[in-house]
Amino acid sequence: MAAPSVVGGALRRIAPLIAALALSACSSGVSGPLPDPPTPVTAEEFTTLVASESPAVVNVWASWCLPCRSEAPLIAAGSQSHPDVTFIGLNVKDTESGASGFMAEFLSEADMIHVSDPSGRIPIDLGAGPGVPATFFYASDGALIATHRGVIDEPTLARFLDEIDR
């Protein structure tokens, strides 16, 4: 009779751990009803929105954008630490169900309002190009202070927030 292999024994021992990790990986993390999808806006409506009397941060995101998921916790943290700044999520080229699912899973703790631009023209016209994510920083007078293309990091977000929130 052949002795049980060492590899087989080790695999049996870690099998429950692998199964648990796989199950946790499959769960979506969303429970309860999904939020309403973002409201579509025109370029004029968007301009009016960011020209309100408070400084604003506009984060361009989409549910199909992998880096947006990684960036979302930081955006949420910024929205909570700077209540005087209006955080606006600009959802682009997305489906309503995809956007609602993303908001529920990754931005549920963010203190921000969401609008959508199905064509994706607004960030392009503002100079960010077609890439997602991107982040715009507006002063309280509506002037565009800075544009960050790609995933934003914590020091950059903090620095630009300090610049507009004064």
Next chain:
Amino acid sequence: MEFSLLAAAAIAAGAFWLMIRWEAKRGNAAGCALDIWEAGITSAVAGVFIGRLTAMISAGINPFSDPGQILLVRSGVSTVGAVLGTLATYLFLARRDIVGGLDAVAPAALAALAGWHGGCLATNGCLGTESTLPWAMTLDGSTVTRHPVELYAAILLAIGAIGIALWKEHGRPWPLAPTGVALFVAGGVRLVTEPMRISLAGGPILLYGTGCVIGATLLGWSAITHTRSPA
């Protein structure tokens, strides 16, 4: 990884390499069996990986369900995870001569940190809190002058690296003393410059303070054991 971060990493690796080369000409007893360059770079890469995993888990992102996000270093790397990961990896690689390996890499590690902070010139991330000092700088398109805090850190760390290297060359320091001083300098520089940084949640002050305490303890222990040991 974004190109500007790659540039900063390249500056750090270049500073690390330069310090190793500089010290090699001055008899750096680089733990006989240890290639400091390979061990240092491997440890740094492992540290960044562990730091990224730590940051993802802290943010509630499952690395198993979103493995592609591990590459999004710009989204955040936990300083605590990266430091501990780097140290653990290096200690493992230098396990045959831990004291010699640590003392050998101490100045180069500080030089690499100096390069990383100086890499802010590539990432456009040098500036901190407001300042009216003559050398204060402004963000593009802004009129607010700010401390170039990352350059302060880079300069202080570079001074520390060169100082320890010269000490090793001329002063024959006790075993572990260079490591202790390097840890103290690395933690101290971050502690001193932290109030000039802007962040959402504050830096890991506890980690920097712990680095200072461990560095001072190593230095003290090294001095005590050296003076007690027979000549």
